[in-house]
Amino acid sequence: MATDKPKLAVHKFSSCDGCQLALLNLGEPLLALPGLVDIVHFAEAGPNSPDQPVDISLVEGSVSTPEDIQRIQQVRQNSKLLVSIGACATSGGLQALANFANRHEWMASIYTDPENIEVLNSSDPISKHVKVDLQIQGCPVNSAQVIGALRDLLSGVAPRPEVHSVCMECKRKGVICTMVTKGEPCMGPVTLAGCGALCPAAGRGCYGCYGPAEQLNDRSIAERFEQLGLDAQAVLRRFRFIANSAAGFKTASEGLRGDTDG
C-alpha cells in the first residue's frame, strides 16, 4: 500500500522493550499516528519490515553485539533521520554496568559454554557507532516527549531540548522535596527533567534514570549524600545505575572515592 505519507520505523537493539511499550501506552495520540505516517516497522506493534528506507527511525536499545553494529549501520543508511530514544540507546543502558567490570570473567562464572555468547566488550549508545540526529533520554522515555519531537520533525523544525532539572518538575507540581523534608538522597538536582518527578511524587528520592542534567555538579551532591549518611560505595551507586555510562554520570562515578570495583 504505497502512500506519500512519511515513513516511520521503530527499531529495537539491546533493551527491555520498555520504550516501545511506552509508545504503545500513548493512548489517543497513537491512534492518530497512522494518519500522519506509514509505520513500516514496529515489531512490538505488528509491522515488520526492518529493511525499508524510511524518513524517521526511532531506535531503542544499546549496541552490544557484533550483529548490532551491522544492523545499526543498515538502519542509519535506510533512515533520513535517526532518533535514539531511552537510556539504553542514548547511554548504553543498565547493561552498560558491565562496562565497569570484566564481562568475560562474569560470563565464565555464570554460563557453562560462554564461548557461545557473542558480545562486544562494551554496551554502547547508538551515537558511538552512527550519526544520531536527536537523542531523547529516559528509562523509559516519556512518550509525550517522543510524540512532541515527531511532530516537530514532521513540521521540519528542530525539537526543543529539555534543559531543566527534575527539581523544577517537583516545584511546578507542588511535590514536597524529599531531600529537604526527609533527608532522602535524591538525584533530582543533577538529573534531567522529563519524567514528571515520578519518584519524588511517590515520596522517594530520584534515581537519576533520565540521565545527567545540563549542568552537573557531582562533587557537591556527592558530599551532600555523604552528609545524609550514604557511604562512599552507596554514593557511587547513585551515579552508577540506569544511566551509568552517560558521559556526566560516568565521569562522576569514576572520580568518586568509592570506585573500588572497576
Add this chain to the structure above:
Amino acid sequence: MQQSAKIERQPGFLPRSDFQKLLDGIVQSGYQLLGPVVKDGAIQLMQISDVTQLAKGLTNEQQPGHYRLQQTAGERLFDWNHGPQGLKPLCFAPHEVLWVEQKDPLSFTTRLPDVKPTAVLGVRGCDLSALAIQDRHFLHAAGADPHYRQRRERLLLIGIDCAHSAESCFCASTGDGPSVNQAVDIGLSELDDGFLVWSGSDQGEAVLQRLDLATAQTQQLEQMEGQTEQAAREQQRQLPKPEELIRLYQRLEHAHWQQVADRCLGCGNCTAVCPTCFCYDTQHEVSLDGLSAQNVRQWDSCFSASHSSMGAFKVRGNILSRYRQWLTHKLAGWQEQQGRIGCTGCGRCITWCPVGIDLTKEADAILWEGSLDE
C-alpha cells in the same frame, strides 16, 4: 528597619473556641477557603472548611537544606512559619495554557483560568510583600497579564503576624515582617487564648460583620506587640542594606562566586520557592495532527540553560554565571527595576536549597571579604 506591630489596627478579640465562626463567615461570604494544613511533612495551602484541618500545635525547624515539623505542647494554630510556597502559585501558575489556536480556519483564543473567589488563611508579612512585588511586575507594568489578574482579583487575604521566626527567616532586616504591615483584607494576631482580628478592606469588614468581636484589652494589644518584637529578635540572619547590596555589581569578579558555584547544583529550587521570582518560559505544544496548538507557560529559572540561550549560544553557560545572575539581579538589579530589592526575607531559598546555600552569607562574603576591585 525592623517593624513592630505599631500600625493602624483597631482589632477586636475572637476567643479561640470561636475561630470556626471566622472560617464559617468566610465560606458563607462566598469564598473557597485555602488554609495551612500538613501534607507530606510540610505546611501547604489546601481547601479547608473546618478548624480541625489546620496545622495545630506545630512548629517548624527550618535550616539550610532542612525542613521538619515538630509538635509543640500548645494549642496554637499558627506557630509554624511557612511551607515551600507562598502565594506565588495561586496567581502566577506554575504551568498554564495561555491561548489555543486552530489552523483551519485560523483562530487564536485566549484561555483565561476559571477561578472561584478564594480566601487564603494565614499569610505572612514576607509573602504579602512578595505579592506586592509580583503585582507590580504582572499588573502595573505596561500591559497587565490577564491570567495573573484573573486570579489575583479574586483573592481575599487573611494575614497573620508571626509570633516566632524560623531559623531561616530574616524579614526584620528587609522590613517585610514579622508583623503584618501590608494591605490585607483581614488581619490576625494569635494570642494564647484567641485572636486579635482586624479588617483592612470592605470585603474583609463584611466577613467580620458576621462575628461578634469583643473589645481588645490593653494587655492583649501588648502581647501582640511583644510577640512580633520577640520574633524579630529571634532572627539570626540579616541582609545588608540596599545601598550596600548595590555594590555587588562592583564585585562581579570576586573569588567567592567560584566558591558558591562549587557548591551550587544549578537545580533552580531557590528560584522556584522564591515568592518574588517571576521568570517564565512559553512553549508551543502542537497537536499530533498539526491542526491545533496550545501556548503553554511554565515557571523558568535563571539556573536553566533556556533562560539565557540565544539560539545555539548560551549567555550564561555555567553555574557560576547563573548564581551570580540570581544574586545580583535579586539584590541589586531589582532596586532599579522594581524600586526595591527582590528579597522579602522569607528564607525559603535557604531552607529548600538541597545543599543549603544561604544568600545572606554569600552576599556578606562577596561584599565584605577580600579586597574591593572597585
